[in-house]
Amino acid sequence: RQSDVDPAVIETAEDIEAMRIRGAATIADAAAEALATQAKRSAATEPDAFERQLRAAAKTLYETRPTAVSLPNALRYVLRGMDGETVSDRRATTIARAEEFQRELAQAQTTLGTIGSNRLCDGDVVMTHCHSTDALACLEAALEDGKSLEAIVKETRPRKQGHITARQLREWDVPVTLIVDNAARRSLDEADHVLVGADSIAADGSVINKIGTSGLAVNARERGVPVMVAAQTIKLHPDTMTGHTVEIEMRDDAEVLSEEQRADIASDAGDADDGLVVENPAFDVTPPRYVDAIVTERGQFPPESIVTLMRDLFGDAIGEPWEP
Ligand code: RUB
Structure with a gap:
Protein backbone atom coordinates (compact mmCIF):
# COMPACT_ATOMS: atom_id res chain seq x y z
CA ARG A 1 0.00 0.00 0.00
CA GLN A 2 1.19 3.49 -0.85
CA SER A 3 0.67 4.49 2.83
CA ASP A 4 3.37 1.98 3.83
CA VAL A 5 5.85 3.69 1.59
CA ASP A 6 8.26 6.06 3.29
CA PRO A 7 7.93 9.76 2.29
CA ALA A 8 11.59 9.79 1.22
CA VAL A 9 10.86 7.02 -1.28
CA ILE A 10 7.85 8.92 -2.61
CA GLU A 11 10.04 12.00 -2.96
CA THR A 12 12.63 10.03 -4.96
CA ALA A 13 9.83 8.66 -7.16
CA GLU A 14 8.56 12.20 -7.77
CA ASP A 15 12.07 13.38 -8.58
CA ILE A 16 12.50 10.60 -11.15
CA GLU A 17 9.11 11.33 -12.68
CA ALA A 18 9.84 15.05 -12.94
CA MET A 19 13.37 14.29 -14.27
CA ARG A 20 15.10 16.08 -11.40
CA ILE A 21 16.78 12.69 -11.17
CA ARG A 22 17.40 11.48 -14.70
CA GLY A 23 19.61 9.29 -16.88
CA ALA A 24 19.42 5.52 -16.61
CA ALA A 25 22.40 4.92 -14.31
CA THR A 26 21.54 7.81 -12.00
CA ILE A 27 17.94 6.60 -11.75
CA ALA A 28 19.15 3.09 -10.81
CA ASP A 29 21.44 4.47 -8.14
CA ALA A 30 18.68 6.62 -6.65
CA ALA A 31 16.24 3.69 -6.66
CA ALA A 32 18.66 1.45 -4.75
CA GLU A 33 19.30 4.26 -2.29
CA ALA A 34 15.55 4.73 -1.80
CA LEU A 35 15.03 1.04 -1.04
CA ALA A 36 17.82 1.23 1.55
CA THR A 37 16.07 4.23 3.09
CA GLN A 38 12.78 2.33 3.18
CA ALA A 39 14.57 -0.57 4.91
CA LYS A 40 16.22 1.72 7.46
CA ARG A 41 13.05 3.61 8.34
CA SER A 42 10.50 0.81 8.26
CA ALA A 43 8.54 0.51 11.49
CA ALA A 44 7.32 -2.99 10.60
CA THR A 45 7.46 -5.48 13.45
CA GLU A 46 6.75 -8.61 11.37
CA PRO A 47 9.15 -9.85 8.69
CA ASP A 48 6.31 -10.33 6.19
CA ALA A 49 5.07 -6.79 6.74
CA PHE A 50 8.62 -5.52 6.27
CA GLU A 51 8.89 -7.35 2.98
CA ARG A 52 5.50 -6.06 1.81
CA GLN A 53 6.63 -2.50 2.51
CA LEU A 54 9.83 -2.98 0.55
CA ARG A 55 7.91 -4.40 -2.40
CA ALA A 56 5.40 -1.53 -2.26
CA ALA A 57 8.30 0.92 -2.26
CA ALA A 58 9.79 -0.85 -5.30
CA LYS A 59 6.46 -0.63 -7.12
CA THR A 60 6.19 3.10 -6.40
CA LEU A 61 9.66 3.66 -7.81
CA TYR A 62 9.02 1.38 -10.80
CA GLU A 63 5.90 3.23 -11.87
CA THR A 64 7.72 6.52 -12.51
CA ARG A 65 9.24 6.12 -15.99
CA PRO A 66 8.94 3.07 -18.25
CA THR A 67 11.91 3.00 -20.63
CA ALA A 68 15.16 2.75 -18.66
CA VAL A 69 15.40 -0.91 -17.65
CA SER A 70 18.15 -0.03 -15.19
CA LEU A 71 15.30 0.91 -12.85
CA PRO A 72 13.55 -2.51 -12.57
CA ASN A 73 16.94 -4.23 -12.81
CA ALA A 74 18.15 -2.25 -9.79
CA LEU A 75 14.97 -2.89 -7.80
CA ARG A 76 15.10 -6.62 -8.55
CA TYR A 77 18.77 -6.83 -7.61
CA VAL A 78 18.23 -5.19 -4.24
CA LEU A 79 15.07 -7.10 -3.34
CA ARG A 80 16.70 -10.44 -4.22
CA GLY A 81 19.25 -9.74 -1.50
CA MET A 82 16.58 -9.46 1.22
CA ASP A 83 17.07 -12.49 3.44
CA GLY A 84 16.49 -13.83 6.97
CA GLU A 85 13.67 -14.75 9.34
CA THR A 86 13.56 -11.55 11.40
CA VAL A 87 12.90 -7.91 10.59
CA SER A 88 16.40 -6.95 11.63
CA ASP A 89 17.98 -9.61 9.38
CA ARG A 90 15.87 -8.52 6.43
CA ARG A 91 16.67 -4.88 7.11
CA ALA A 92 20.42 -5.51 7.32
CA THR A 93 20.55 -7.70 4.20
CA THR A 94 18.50 -5.24 2.15
CA ILE A 95 20.66 -2.28 3.15
CA ALA A 96 23.87 -4.24 2.47
CA ARG A 97 22.57 -5.36 -0.90
CA ALA A 98 21.61 -1.80 -1.90
CA GLU A 99 25.08 -0.58 -0.93
CA GLU A 100 26.67 -3.41 -2.88
CA PHE A 101 24.56 -2.47 -5.89
CA GLN A 102 25.64 1.17 -5.72
CA ARG A 103 29.31 0.17 -5.41
CA GLU A 104 29.08 -2.20 -8.35
CA LEU A 105 27.25 0.36 -10.47
CA ALA A 106 30.02 2.90 -9.93
CA GLN A 107 32.72 0.27 -10.52
CA ALA A 108 31.04 -0.95 -13.71
CA GLN A 109 30.97 2.58 -15.07
CA THR A 110 34.67 3.07 -14.37
CA THR A 111 35.57 -0.27 -15.99
CA LEU A 112 33.36 0.46 -19.00
CA GLY A 113 35.03 3.87 -19.32
CA THR A 114 38.46 2.28 -19.56
CA ILE A 115 37.27 -0.17 -22.22
CA GLY A 116 35.50 2.53 -24.21
CA SER A 117 38.48 4.85 -24.05
CA ASN A 118 40.54 2.30 -25.99
CA ARG A 119 38.40 3.08 -29.04
CA LEU A 120 39.34 6.76 -28.88
CA CYS A 121 42.59 8.13 -30.30
CA ASP A 122 44.51 11.26 -29.46
CA GLY A 123 42.99 14.19 -31.35
CA ASP A 124 39.62 12.54 -32.02
CA VAL A 125 36.40 14.53 -32.33
CA VAL A 126 33.41 12.88 -30.67
CA MET A 127 29.77 13.73 -31.32
CA THR A 128 27.42 13.20 -28.37
CA HIS A 129 23.66 13.11 -27.95
CA CYS A 130 21.76 13.81 -24.71
CA HIS A 131 23.68 13.33 -21.44
CA SER A 132 24.99 9.90 -20.57
CA THR A 133 27.25 9.22 -17.61
CA ASP A 134 28.39 5.96 -19.23
CA ALA A 135 29.40 7.80 -22.41
CA LEU A 136 31.17 10.50 -20.39
CA ALA A 137 33.08 7.81 -18.46
CA CYS A 138 34.70 6.76 -21.77
CA LEU A 139 35.73 10.32 -22.52
CA GLU A 140 37.01 10.85 -18.97
CA ALA A 141 39.16 7.71 -19.13
CA ALA A 142 40.62 8.76 -22.48
CA LEU A 143 41.46 12.20 -21.08
CA GLU A 144 43.08 10.59 -18.03
CA ASP A 145 45.12 8.56 -20.48
CA GLY A 146 46.52 11.81 -21.82
CA LYS A 147 44.54 11.83 -25.07
CA SER A 148 43.26 15.18 -26.24
CA LEU A 149 39.68 15.19 -27.49
CA GLU A 150 37.15 17.59 -28.91
CA ALA A 151 33.40 17.28 -28.75
CA ILE A 152 30.46 18.19 -30.92
CA VAL A 153 27.54 18.23 -28.53
CA LYS A 154 23.98 17.96 -29.77
CA GLU A 155 21.62 20.20 -27.87
CA THR A 156 19.00 17.40 -27.58
CA ARG A 157 15.53 18.87 -27.80
CA PRO A 158 13.18 19.26 -26.12
CA ARG A 159 14.94 19.15 -22.72
CA LYS A 160 18.43 20.12 -23.85
CA GLN A 161 20.37 17.56 -21.82
CA GLY A 162 23.22 18.37 -24.22
CA HIS A 163 23.87 21.41 -22.03
CA ILE A 164 24.69 19.10 -19.10
CA THR A 165 27.15 17.23 -21.33
CA ALA A 166 28.69 20.50 -22.53
CA ARG A 167 29.10 21.75 -18.97
CA GLN A 168 30.81 18.53 -17.86
CA LEU A 169 33.15 18.49 -20.86
CA ARG A 170 34.11 22.12 -20.36
CA GLU A 171 34.88 21.31 -16.72
CA TRP A 172 37.35 18.76 -18.11
CA ASP A 173 38.70 21.42 -20.47
CA VAL A 174 37.47 19.67 -23.62
CA PRO A 175 36.74 22.10 -26.49
CA VAL A 176 32.99 21.88 -27.17
CA THR A 177 31.00 22.86 -30.24
CA LEU A 178 27.31 22.96 -29.32
CA ILE A 179 24.95 22.37 -32.23
CA VAL A 180 21.19 22.20 -32.70
CA ASP A 181 19.98 18.68 -33.41
CA ASN A 182 19.19 19.50 -37.02
CA ALA A 183 22.85 20.35 -37.68
CA ALA A 184 24.07 16.87 -36.77
CA ARG A 185 24.34 15.45 -40.28
CA ARG A 186 26.28 18.47 -41.49
CA SER A 187 28.66 18.32 -38.50
CA LEU A 188 29.27 14.59 -38.87
CA ASP A 189 31.88 15.49 -41.49
CA GLU A 190 34.00 16.78 -38.61
CA ALA A 191 33.45 13.80 -36.27
CA ASP A 192 35.51 10.63 -35.77
CA HIS A 193 32.94 8.92 -33.51
CA VAL A 194 29.36 9.13 -32.41
CA LEU A 195 29.17 8.22 -28.73
CA VAL A 196 25.84 7.74 -26.94
CA GLY A 197 24.47 5.95 -23.89
CA ALA A 198 21.45 3.68 -23.59
CA ASP A 199 18.32 3.39 -21.50
CA SER A 200 17.72 -0.20 -22.57
CA ILE A 201 19.34 -2.68 -24.90
CA ALA A 202 17.17 -5.37 -26.45
CA ALA A 203 18.15 -8.98 -27.05
CA ASP A 204 18.53 -8.37 -30.80
CA GLY A 205 21.05 -5.60 -30.09
CA SER A 206 18.66 -2.69 -30.68
CA VAL A 207 19.57 0.35 -28.62
CA ILE A 208 16.86 2.35 -26.91
CA ASN A 209 18.12 5.82 -26.09
CA LYS A 210 17.07 9.48 -26.15
CA ILE A 211 14.86 10.46 -29.08
CA GLY A 212 17.05 11.39 -32.03
CA THR A 213 19.64 8.67 -31.46
CA SER A 214 18.34 6.50 -34.31
CA GLY A 215 18.38 9.33 -36.86
CA LEU A 216 21.87 10.25 -35.75
CA ALA A 217 23.05 6.65 -36.11
CA VAL A 218 21.58 6.31 -39.61
CA ASN A 219 23.27 9.55 -40.67
CA ALA A 220 26.54 8.47 -39.10
CA ARG A 221 26.47 5.21 -41.02
CA GLU A 222 25.84 7.11 -44.23
CA ARG A 223 28.81 9.35 -43.46
CA GLY A 224 31.05 6.48 -42.37
CA VAL A 225 31.34 7.61 -38.75
CA PRO A 226 31.37 4.70 -36.27
CA VAL A 227 28.63 4.63 -33.62
CA MET A 228 29.63 3.51 -30.16
CA VAL A 229 27.10 2.86 -27.40
CA ILE A 265 -0.83 28.43 -33.71
CA ALA A 266 -4.53 27.91 -33.11
CA SER A 267 -5.41 31.61 -33.25
CA ASP A 268 -6.94 31.60 -36.72
CA ALA A 269 -8.70 28.32 -36.21
CA GLY A 270 -11.09 29.81 -33.67
CA ASP A 271 -12.26 27.15 -31.24
CA ALA A 272 -11.59 24.31 -33.64
CA ASP A 273 -7.98 23.58 -32.65
CA ASP A 274 -8.59 19.87 -32.00
CA GLY A 275 -6.54 19.18 -35.10
CA LEU A 276 -3.28 20.20 -33.43
CA VAL A 277 -1.69 17.28 -31.64
CA VAL A 278 1.75 17.30 -30.05
CA GLU A 279 3.62 14.02 -29.90
CA ASN A 280 6.59 13.88 -27.57
CA PRO A 281 8.28 10.47 -27.44
CA ALA A 282 11.29 10.59 -25.10
CA PHE A 283 13.22 7.71 -26.67
CA ASP A 284 13.65 5.82 -29.92
CA VAL A 285 15.01 2.49 -31.11
CA THR A 286 18.22 2.24 -33.11
CA PRO A 287 18.42 -1.05 -35.02
CA PRO A 288 21.61 -3.06 -34.41
CA ARG A 289 22.87 -2.62 -37.98
CA TYR A 290 23.58 1.06 -37.30
CA VAL A 291 25.62 0.38 -34.17
CA ASP A 292 29.30 -0.54 -34.38
CA ALA A 293 29.96 -1.49 -30.77
CA ILE A 294 28.21 -1.75 -27.44
CA VAL A 295 30.74 -1.10 -24.72
CA THR A 296 29.94 -2.65 -21.35
CA GLU A 297 31.97 -3.36 -18.21
CA ARG A 298 32.26 -6.94 -19.51
CA GLY A 299 33.96 -5.84 -22.71
CA GLN A 300 32.94 -4.52 -26.08
CA PHE A 301 30.32 -6.40 -28.12
CA PRO A 302 28.94 -6.22 -31.63
CA PRO A 303 25.21 -5.57 -31.03
CA GLU A 304 24.20 -8.89 -32.60
CA SER A 305 26.06 -10.87 -29.92
CA ILE A 306 24.73 -9.01 -26.89
CA VAL A 307 22.12 -11.74 -26.37
CA THR A 308 24.79 -14.20 -25.22
CA LEU A 309 25.80 -11.77 -22.49
CA MET A 310 22.14 -11.34 -21.53
CA ARG A 311 21.66 -15.09 -21.16
CA ASP A 312 24.78 -15.33 -18.99
CA LEU A 313 23.68 -12.52 -16.73
CA PHE A 314 19.96 -13.08 -16.38
CA GLY A 315 19.30 -16.76 -17.01
CA ASP A 316 15.58 -17.53 -17.30
CA ALA A 317 14.03 -16.46 -14.01
CA ILE A 318 12.82 -12.94 -14.57
CA GLY A 319 9.78 -11.52 -12.82
CA GLU A 320 8.60 -8.11 -11.75
CA PRO A 321 10.87 -6.69 -9.06
CA TRP A 322 8.10 -6.46 -6.44
CA GLU A 323 6.96 -10.05 -6.88
CA PRO A 324 8.45 -12.47 -4.36
C1 RUB B 1 18.72 10.08 -20.72
C2 RUB B 1 19.32 9.28 -21.81
C3 RUB B 1 20.71 8.76 -21.60
C4 RUB B 1 20.64 7.36 -21.00
C5 RUB B 1 22.00 6.87 -20.54
O1 RUB B 1 17.35 10.36 -20.94
O2 RUB B 1 18.71 8.97 -22.81
O3 RUB B 1 21.41 8.69 -22.81
O4 RUB B 1 19.76 7.33 -19.89
O5 RUB B 1 22.47 7.66 -19.47
P1 RUB B 1 16.53 11.25 -19.86
P2 RUB B 1 23.51 7.07 -18.40
O6 RUB B 1 17.24 12.55 -19.76
O7 RUB B 1 15.18 11.35 -20.46
O8 RUB B 1 16.54 10.48 -18.56
O9 RUB B 1 24.71 6.63 -19.21
O10 RUB B 1 23.84 8.21 -17.48
O11 RUB B 1 22.87 5.93 -17.71
Whole structure:
Protein backbone atom coordinates (compact mmCIF):
# COMPACT_ATOMS: atom_id res chain seq x y z
CA ARG A 1 0.00 0.00 0.00
CA GLN A 2 1.19 3.49 -0.85
CA SER A 3 0.67 4.49 2.83
CA ASP A 4 3.37 1.98 3.83
CA VAL A 5 5.85 3.69 1.59
CA ASP A 6 8.26 6.06 3.29
CA PRO A 7 7.93 9.76 2.29
CA ALA A 8 11.59 9.79 1.22
CA VAL A 9 10.86 7.02 -1.28
CA ILE A 10 7.85 8.92 -2.61
CA GLU A 11 10.04 12.00 -2.96
CA THR A 12 12.63 10.03 -4.96
CA ALA A 13 9.83 8.66 -7.16
CA GLU A 14 8.56 12.20 -7.77
CA ASP A 15 12.07 13.38 -8.58
CA ILE A 16 12.50 10.60 -11.15
CA GLU A 17 9.11 11.33 -12.68
CA ALA A 18 9.84 15.05 -12.94
CA MET A 19 13.37 14.29 -14.27
CA ARG A 20 15.10 16.08 -11.40
CA ILE A 21 16.78 12.69 -11.17
CA ARG A 22 17.40 11.48 -14.70
CA GLY A 23 19.61 9.29 -16.88
CA ALA A 24 19.42 5.52 -16.61
CA ALA A 25 22.40 4.92 -14.31
CA THR A 26 21.54 7.81 -12.00
CA ILE A 27 17.94 6.60 -11.75
CA ALA A 28 19.15 3.09 -10.81
CA ASP A 29 21.44 4.47 -8.14
CA ALA A 30 18.68 6.62 -6.65
CA ALA A 31 16.24 3.69 -6.66
CA ALA A 32 18.66 1.45 -4.75
CA GLU A 33 19.30 4.26 -2.29
CA ALA A 34 15.55 4.73 -1.80
CA LEU A 35 15.03 1.04 -1.04
CA ALA A 36 17.82 1.23 1.55
CA THR A 37 16.07 4.23 3.09
CA GLN A 38 12.78 2.33 3.18
CA ALA A 39 14.57 -0.57 4.91
CA LYS A 40 16.22 1.72 7.46
CA ARG A 41 13.05 3.61 8.34
CA SER A 42 10.50 0.81 8.26
CA ALA A 43 8.54 0.51 11.49
CA ALA A 44 7.32 -2.99 10.60
CA THR A 45 7.46 -5.48 13.45
CA GLU A 46 6.75 -8.61 11.37
CA PRO A 47 9.15 -9.85 8.69
CA ASP A 48 6.31 -10.33 6.19
CA ALA A 49 5.07 -6.79 6.74
CA PHE A 50 8.62 -5.52 6.27
CA GLU A 51 8.89 -7.35 2.98
CA ARG A 52 5.50 -6.06 1.81
CA GLN A 53 6.63 -2.50 2.51
CA LEU A 54 9.83 -2.98 0.55
CA ARG A 55 7.91 -4.40 -2.40
CA ALA A 56 5.40 -1.53 -2.26
CA ALA A 57 8.30 0.92 -2.26
CA ALA A 58 9.79 -0.85 -5.30
CA LYS A 59 6.46 -0.63 -7.12
CA THR A 60 6.19 3.10 -6.40
CA LEU A 61 9.66 3.66 -7.81
CA TYR A 62 9.02 1.38 -10.80
CA GLU A 63 5.90 3.23 -11.87
CA THR A 64 7.72 6.52 -12.51
CA ARG A 65 9.24 6.12 -15.99
CA PRO A 66 8.94 3.07 -18.25
CA THR A 67 11.91 3.00 -20.63
CA ALA A 68 15.16 2.75 -18.66
CA VAL A 69 15.40 -0.91 -17.65
CA SER A 70 18.15 -0.03 -15.19
CA LEU A 71 15.30 0.91 -12.85
CA PRO A 72 13.55 -2.51 -12.57
CA ASN A 73 16.94 -4.23 -12.81
CA ALA A 74 18.15 -2.25 -9.79
CA LEU A 75 14.97 -2.89 -7.80
CA ARG A 76 15.10 -6.62 -8.55
CA TYR A 77 18.77 -6.83 -7.61
CA VAL A 78 18.23 -5.19 -4.24
CA LEU A 79 15.07 -7.10 -3.34
CA ARG A 80 16.70 -10.44 -4.22
CA GLY A 81 19.25 -9.74 -1.50
CA MET A 82 16.58 -9.46 1.22
CA ASP A 83 17.07 -12.49 3.44
CA GLY A 84 16.49 -13.83 6.97
CA GLU A 85 13.67 -14.75 9.34
CA THR A 86 13.56 -11.55 11.40
CA VAL A 87 12.90 -7.91 10.59
CA SER A 88 16.40 -6.95 11.63
CA ASP A 89 17.98 -9.61 9.38
CA ARG A 90 15.87 -8.52 6.43
CA ARG A 91 16.67 -4.88 7.11
CA ALA A 92 20.42 -5.51 7.32
CA THR A 93 20.55 -7.70 4.20
CA THR A 94 18.50 -5.24 2.15
CA ILE A 95 20.66 -2.28 3.15
CA ALA A 96 23.87 -4.24 2.47
CA ARG A 97 22.57 -5.36 -0.90
CA ALA A 98 21.61 -1.80 -1.90
CA GLU A 99 25.08 -0.58 -0.93
CA GLU A 100 26.67 -3.41 -2.88
CA PHE A 101 24.56 -2.47 -5.89
CA GLN A 102 25.64 1.17 -5.72
CA ARG A 103 29.31 0.17 -5.41
CA GLU A 104 29.08 -2.20 -8.35
CA LEU A 105 27.25 0.36 -10.47
CA ALA A 106 30.02 2.90 -9.93
CA GLN A 107 32.72 0.27 -10.52
CA ALA A 108 31.04 -0.95 -13.71
CA GLN A 109 30.97 2.58 -15.07
CA THR A 110 34.67 3.07 -14.37
CA THR A 111 35.57 -0.27 -15.99
CA LEU A 112 33.36 0.46 -19.00
CA GLY A 113 35.03 3.87 -19.32
CA THR A 114 38.46 2.28 -19.56
CA ILE A 115 37.27 -0.17 -22.22
CA GLY A 116 35.50 2.53 -24.21
CA SER A 117 38.48 4.85 -24.05
CA ASN A 118 40.54 2.30 -25.99
CA ARG A 119 38.40 3.08 -29.04
CA LEU A 120 39.34 6.76 -28.88
CA CYS A 121 42.59 8.13 -30.30
CA ASP A 122 44.51 11.26 -29.46
CA GLY A 123 42.99 14.19 -31.35
CA ASP A 124 39.62 12.54 -32.02
CA VAL A 125 36.40 14.53 -32.33
CA VAL A 126 33.41 12.88 -30.67
CA MET A 127 29.77 13.73 -31.32
CA THR A 128 27.42 13.20 -28.37
CA HIS A 129 23.66 13.11 -27.95
CA CYS A 130 21.76 13.81 -24.71
CA HIS A 131 23.68 13.33 -21.44
CA SER A 132 24.99 9.90 -20.57
CA THR A 133 27.25 9.22 -17.61
CA ASP A 134 28.39 5.96 -19.23
CA ALA A 135 29.40 7.80 -22.41
CA LEU A 136 31.17 10.50 -20.39
CA ALA A 137 33.08 7.81 -18.46
CA CYS A 138 34.70 6.76 -21.77
CA LEU A 139 35.73 10.32 -22.52
CA GLU A 140 37.01 10.85 -18.97
CA ALA A 141 39.16 7.71 -19.13
CA ALA A 142 40.62 8.76 -22.48
CA LEU A 143 41.46 12.20 -21.08
CA GLU A 144 43.08 10.59 -18.03
CA ASP A 145 45.12 8.56 -20.48
CA GLY A 146 46.52 11.81 -21.82
CA LYS A 147 44.54 11.83 -25.07
CA SER A 148 43.26 15.18 -26.24
CA LEU A 149 39.68 15.19 -27.49
CA GLU A 150 37.15 17.59 -28.91
CA ALA A 151 33.40 17.28 -28.75
CA ILE A 152 30.46 18.19 -30.92
CA VAL A 153 27.54 18.23 -28.53
CA LYS A 154 23.98 17.96 -29.77
CA GLU A 155 21.62 20.20 -27.87
CA THR A 156 19.00 17.40 -27.58
CA ARG A 157 15.53 18.87 -27.80
CA PRO A 158 13.18 19.26 -26.12
CA ARG A 159 14.94 19.15 -22.72
CA LYS A 160 18.43 20.12 -23.85
CA GLN A 161 20.37 17.56 -21.82
CA GLY A 162 23.22 18.37 -24.22
CA HIS A 163 23.87 21.41 -22.03
CA ILE A 164 24.69 19.10 -19.10
CA THR A 165 27.15 17.23 -21.33
CA ALA A 166 28.69 20.50 -22.53
CA ARG A 167 29.10 21.75 -18.97
CA GLN A 168 30.81 18.53 -17.86
CA LEU A 169 33.15 18.49 -20.86
CA ARG A 170 34.11 22.12 -20.36
CA GLU A 171 34.88 21.31 -16.72
CA TRP A 172 37.35 18.76 -18.11
CA ASP A 173 38.70 21.42 -20.47
CA VAL A 174 37.47 19.67 -23.62
CA PRO A 175 36.74 22.10 -26.49
CA VAL A 176 32.99 21.88 -27.17
CA THR A 177 31.00 22.86 -30.24
CA LEU A 178 27.31 22.96 -29.32
CA ILE A 179 24.95 22.37 -32.23
CA VAL A 180 21.19 22.20 -32.70
CA ASP A 181 19.98 18.68 -33.41
CA ASN A 182 19.19 19.50 -37.02
CA ALA A 183 22.85 20.35 -37.68
CA ALA A 184 24.07 16.87 -36.77
CA ARG A 185 24.34 15.45 -40.28
CA ARG A 186 26.28 18.47 -41.49
CA SER A 187 28.66 18.32 -38.50
CA LEU A 188 29.27 14.59 -38.87
CA ASP A 189 31.88 15.49 -41.49
CA GLU A 190 34.00 16.78 -38.61
CA ALA A 191 33.45 13.80 -36.27
CA ASP A 192 35.51 10.63 -35.77
CA HIS A 193 32.94 8.92 -33.51
CA VAL A 194 29.36 9.13 -32.41
CA LEU A 195 29.17 8.22 -28.73
CA VAL A 196 25.84 7.74 -26.94
CA GLY A 197 24.47 5.95 -23.89
CA ALA A 198 21.45 3.68 -23.59
CA ASP A 199 18.32 3.39 -21.50
CA SER A 200 17.72 -0.20 -22.57
CA ILE A 201 19.34 -2.68 -24.90
CA ALA A 202 17.17 -5.37 -26.45
CA ALA A 203 18.15 -8.98 -27.05
CA ASP A 204 18.53 -8.37 -30.80
CA GLY A 205 21.05 -5.60 -30.09
CA SER A 206 18.66 -2.69 -30.68
CA VAL A 207 19.57 0.35 -28.62
CA ILE A 208 16.86 2.35 -26.91
CA ASN A 209 18.12 5.82 -26.09
CA LYS A 210 17.07 9.48 -26.15
CA ILE A 211 14.86 10.46 -29.08
CA GLY A 212 17.05 11.39 -32.03
CA THR A 213 19.64 8.67 -31.46
CA SER A 214 18.34 6.50 -34.31
CA GLY A 215 18.38 9.33 -36.86
CA LEU A 216 21.87 10.25 -35.75
CA ALA A 217 23.05 6.65 -36.11
CA VAL A 218 21.58 6.31 -39.61
CA ASN A 219 23.27 9.55 -40.67
CA ALA A 220 26.54 8.47 -39.10
CA ARG A 221 26.47 5.21 -41.02
CA GLU A 222 25.84 7.11 -44.23
CA ARG A 223 28.81 9.35 -43.46
CA GLY A 224 31.05 6.48 -42.37
CA VAL A 225 31.34 7.61 -38.75
CA PRO A 226 31.37 4.70 -36.27
CA VAL A 227 28.63 4.63 -33.62
CA MET A 228 29.63 3.51 -30.16
CA VAL A 229 27.10 2.86 -27.40
CA ALA A 230 28.34 2.99 -23.82
CA ALA A 231 26.04 0.93 -21.61
CA GLN A 232 26.62 -0.99 -18.41
CA THR A 233 25.01 -4.42 -18.32
CA ILE A 234 22.29 -3.00 -16.04
CA LYS A 235 20.88 -1.53 -19.30
CA LEU A 236 20.27 -4.98 -20.80
CA HIS A 237 16.53 -5.58 -20.94
CA PRO A 238 15.80 -9.16 -19.84
CA ASP A 239 12.14 -9.21 -20.99
CA THR A 240 13.24 -8.76 -24.61
CA MET A 241 14.72 -12.27 -24.51
CA THR A 242 11.15 -13.57 -24.44
CA GLY A 243 9.81 -11.36 -27.19
CA HIS A 244 8.61 -8.34 -25.20
CA THR A 245 9.26 -4.90 -26.61
CA VAL A 246 10.53 -1.90 -24.67
CA GLU A 247 7.93 0.70 -23.81
CA ILE A 248 8.79 4.14 -25.13
CA GLU A 249 7.85 6.89 -22.71
CA MET A 250 5.57 9.59 -24.13
CA ARG A 251 6.06 12.85 -22.27
CA ASP A 252 3.97 15.96 -21.76
CA ASP A 253 3.04 18.31 -24.63
CA ALA A 254 4.24 21.23 -22.55
CA GLU A 255 7.88 20.19 -23.09
CA VAL A 256 7.35 20.96 -26.78
CA LEU A 257 4.71 23.66 -26.92
CA SER A 258 3.69 26.21 -24.27
CA GLU A 259 0.06 27.23 -23.80
CA GLU A 260 0.91 30.56 -25.38
CA GLN A 261 2.55 28.97 -28.43
CA ARG A 262 -0.38 26.62 -28.80
CA ALA A 263 -2.82 29.53 -28.67
CA ASP A 264 -0.74 31.34 -31.26
CA ILE A 265 -0.83 28.43 -33.71
CA ALA A 266 -4.53 27.91 -33.11
CA SER A 267 -5.41 31.61 -33.25
CA ASP A 268 -6.94 31.60 -36.72
CA ALA A 269 -8.70 28.32 -36.21
CA GLY A 270 -11.09 29.81 -33.67
CA ASP A 271 -12.26 27.15 -31.24
CA ALA A 272 -11.59 24.31 -33.64
CA ASP A 273 -7.98 23.58 -32.65
CA ASP A 274 -8.59 19.87 -32.00
CA GLY A 275 -6.54 19.18 -35.10
CA LEU A 276 -3.28 20.20 -33.43
CA VAL A 277 -1.69 17.28 -31.64
CA VAL A 278 1.75 17.30 -30.05
CA GLU A 279 3.62 14.02 -29.90
CA ASN A 280 6.59 13.88 -27.57
CA PRO A 281 8.28 10.47 -27.44
CA ALA A 282 11.29 10.59 -25.10
CA PHE A 283 13.22 7.71 -26.67
CA ASP A 284 13.65 5.82 -29.92
CA VAL A 285 15.01 2.49 -31.11
CA THR A 286 18.22 2.24 -33.11
CA PRO A 287 18.42 -1.05 -35.02
CA PRO A 288 21.61 -3.06 -34.41
CA ARG A 289 22.87 -2.62 -37.98
CA TYR A 290 23.58 1.06 -37.30
CA VAL A 291 25.62 0.38 -34.17
CA ASP A 292 29.30 -0.54 -34.38
CA ALA A 293 29.96 -1.49 -30.77
CA ILE A 294 28.21 -1.75 -27.44
CA VAL A 295 30.74 -1.10 -24.72
CA THR A 296 29.94 -2.65 -21.35
CA GLU A 297 31.97 -3.36 -18.21
CA ARG A 298 32.26 -6.94 -19.51
CA GLY A 299 33.96 -5.84 -22.71
CA GLN A 300 32.94 -4.52 -26.08
CA PHE A 301 30.32 -6.40 -28.12
CA PRO A 302 28.94 -6.22 -31.63
CA PRO A 303 25.21 -5.57 -31.03
CA GLU A 304 24.20 -8.89 -32.60
CA SER A 305 26.06 -10.87 -29.92
CA ILE A 306 24.73 -9.01 -26.89
CA VAL A 307 22.12 -11.74 -26.37
CA THR A 308 24.79 -14.20 -25.22
CA LEU A 309 25.80 -11.77 -22.49
CA MET A 310 22.14 -11.34 -21.53
CA ARG A 311 21.66 -15.09 -21.16
CA ASP A 312 24.78 -15.33 -18.99
CA LEU A 313 23.68 -12.52 -16.73
CA PHE A 314 19.96 -13.08 -16.38
CA GLY A 315 19.30 -16.76 -17.01
CA ASP A 316 15.58 -17.53 -17.30
CA ALA A 317 14.03 -16.46 -14.01
CA ILE A 318 12.82 -12.94 -14.57
CA GLY A 319 9.78 -11.52 -12.82
CA GLU A 320 8.60 -8.11 -11.75
CA PRO A 321 10.87 -6.69 -9.06
CA TRP A 322 8.10 -6.46 -6.44
CA GLU A 323 6.96 -10.05 -6.88
CA PRO A 324 8.45 -12.47 -4.36
C1 RUB B 1 18.72 10.08 -20.72
C2 RUB B 1 19.32 9.28 -21.81
C3 RUB B 1 20.71 8.76 -21.60
C4 RUB B 1 20.64 7.36 -21.00
C5 RUB B 1 22.00 6.87 -20.54
O1 RUB B 1 17.35 10.36 -20.94
O2 RUB B 1 18.71 8.97 -22.81
O3 RUB B 1 21.41 8.69 -22.81
O4 RUB B 1 19.76 7.33 -19.89
O5 RUB B 1 22.47 7.66 -19.47
P1 RUB B 1 16.53 11.25 -19.86
P2 RUB B 1 23.51 7.07 -18.40
O6 RUB B 1 17.24 12.55 -19.76
O7 RUB B 1 15.18 11.35 -20.46
O8 RUB B 1 16.54 10.48 -18.56
O9 RUB B 1 24.71 6.63 -19.21
O10 RUB B 1 23.84 8.21 -17.48
O11 RUB B 1 22.87 5.93 -17.71
